Amino acid sequence: MPPGKGKAMGMTQANAPIFEALRRHKQNNVVRLDVPGHKGGRGNKELRDFLGADCMAVDVNSMKPLDNLCHPVSVIRDAEQLAAEAFGAEHAFFIVNGTTASVQAMVMSVCKAGEKIIMPRNVHRSAINALVVCGAVPVYINPGIDKRLGIPLGMALEDVRRAIAKHPDAKAILVNNPTYYGICSNLREIVKLAHQNGMKVLVDEAHGTHFYFGENLPLNAMAAGADMAAVSVHKTGGSLTQSSFLLCGKDVNHDYVRQIINLTQTTSGSYLLMVSLDLARKNLSLHGKEIFAKTLEYSTYAQREINRIGGYYAFGRDLINGDTVYDFDSTKVSVHTRAIGLAGVEVYDILRDEYDIQIEFGDIGNILAIVSAGDRALEIERFIAALSEIKRIYAKDSAGMFDHEYINPEVAMPPQRAFYSEKESLPVEASKGRICGEFVMCYPPGIPILAPGEQITDEIIRYILYSKEKGCFMTGTEDMSVSRINVVK
Structure with missing residues (x-):
């Protein structure tokens, strides 16, 4: 096999090439006459004491034995190939500028100035930022709305079909899989429609790392035949904050994609972030089924017990309608709060300020708790008990509350x-x-x-x-x- 293609030679998913190279580098006691200037922590004792000497020792710059993120030819290349294999992709890129950079690289790889891209309007700002940078023009599909919850849902297949018919010159369709609330569109059919019409499918899978490794979870982008997917491994996969994978499917020129990534990604790639991705991939490959089975056990229990409190609504697979909610990510503990007279953000603030519980977010009518196998049963119980007490102490009449999270936009210019x-x-x-x-x-x-x-x-x-x-x-x-x-x- 030519260099850079296919599986890393002689390696399995039990390997972690970046981790192994860093460990060798650390043992070599190399004289540090390069950057970073903290010199393994010796130049900043307070930071070393806070983060730990081991961490500081492997915060290093690119060098031949450790490869180069912008143009990988050895250990990073091998790690990319193992990641691609683990995620069922043709190619995988290590991203250290966050999944924002992954999303923007996807859009800018398929769209040039003036070209159209079909997307739901409830995308993360990173996707619209990409349009500001590259000049592509959005064709928005307004997502379905759940009137009880007031939240945006997925894209209806008929809406996608109409958008394609009206804009046959669009270059791609961007899909959220899942949304922040855990809702998935009919990804396989969207991919089929797009490909039949010569369009690429880009998937913002920031909250879907576990779809690749767990069981009884929604379909992942690569399995659905999507062309590219941005996967935020730090959210549910165990890597460090800001680390991400960009996955490519078949018929994608990944050498060109790397050039697009290099337009905006740092030339000083963090080895702390890269090694976290490398070890997270290894851990998920070897233990993902057990990890996400435990996650589902915790989330299912939390949903059931929260609904028993009354007033709250921990929604889940009961929302599935075969279209705008084609599937649901049951690891999400999404809870509607408006019936107890409190906005989600008010519950969010009370949980943090009064109970020392930090959840992912609270908006106008809902809260979201991210649960993983890294949690402890006692912490789940504490969260449920706090919600019960908040209802008892703070509940009030819900009259006059804003009843929806999403407002269909009126687009006047690109x-x-x-x-x-x-x-x-x-x-x-x-x-x-x-x-x-x-x-x-x-x-x-x-x-x-x-x-x-x-x-x-x-x-x-x-x-x-x-x-x-x-x-x-x-x-x-x-x-x-x-x-x-x-x-x-």
């Missing part, structure tokens, strides 16, 4: 044109009817309420003000207080 246009700053309350020139979102989850190029409506203004009032962490605007918004002149 994101790149709006973002780089001449703008003026207005108070949010005075911006009705204008075209937004920046982002407005609650983080997490980082799905824009407003994106560049969208019309500002009364409903959106009310939503922004209500979110601020309830304590959502608002981001995206130039004005750090999110009291003013930049609009196109």
Whole structure:
């Protein structure tokens, strides 16, 4: 086999090439006349004492024995090949700029300025950021809405079919698999429709690492035949924060994809992040079934017990309708809170401030807890007990609460044109009817309420003000207080 193609020679999933190379490097006691300047921690004792000497010793720069992330020819190449094999992909890239970089590389690999891409509007801001950078034009599909929960669902297959028929020149379709709430679209059929019409399928699988290794979970992107997938291994796979894989399927020129990645990814790839991906892949390959069986055991128990409290609704597979909720990620503990008179973000704040429990996020009507095999049964019980007590102490009438998370946008111009246009700053309350020139979102989850190029409506203004009032962490605007918004002149 030629270098860089196929399986790493003589290696199995029990190997971890980057980890093994770093261990050899550490044992060699090499004189450090290169960067980083902390010199294995000796130059910054407080940091070394905090992170640990072992960690600092392997925070190193690219060198021949350790390969180079921008142009891997040895240990990183071998690690990529093992990752591709583990995930059922043709090729895998180590990404150290977060899954944001993976998503942007996917979009920029298939779309040039002026070309169209079909996507649901409830994408992460990273996808729309990619459009701002490369000048591609979105064709938004408004996701289904669950009226009881007020949350966006997946893409209806008929909506995808209509978008393809109306925009046959689109280059690709981007799909969330799953959404932040755990909802999956009919990925296999979307892939089939796209490929029949000469379009690529890109999958934002930031929250779907476990789909590749667990059982009784939704279909993963590579198994569905998707062309590329951005997989945030740090979220549910055990690697360090900011580490990610970008996976490529068949008929993707991965050498070109690497060039696109190298346009924006650092030339000083963190070996701490890379080795975490390498060891996470090894661990998942060898033990993933058991890991995610335990995760499902915890999440299923939590959902059942939370629903027994009353008032809360821990939703799950009962939402499946064969279309806009084609499948559901049962590892997600997504809980609707509005019936007890509290916004999700209010429950989120109370859990943290009063009970020392940090969950993933709270929005206007829901909370999300990320559960994994790394949790302990006692912690799950503590979370359930805290929710019960919060209901007893804080529950109130739900009248007057904002009842939905997603507002269909009115797109007036492409994101790149709006973002780089001449703008003026207005108070949010005075911006009705204008075209937004920046982002407005609650983080997490980082799905824009407003994106560049969208019309500002009364409903959106009310939503922004209500979110601020309830304590959502608002981001995206130039004005750090999110009291003013930049609009196109």
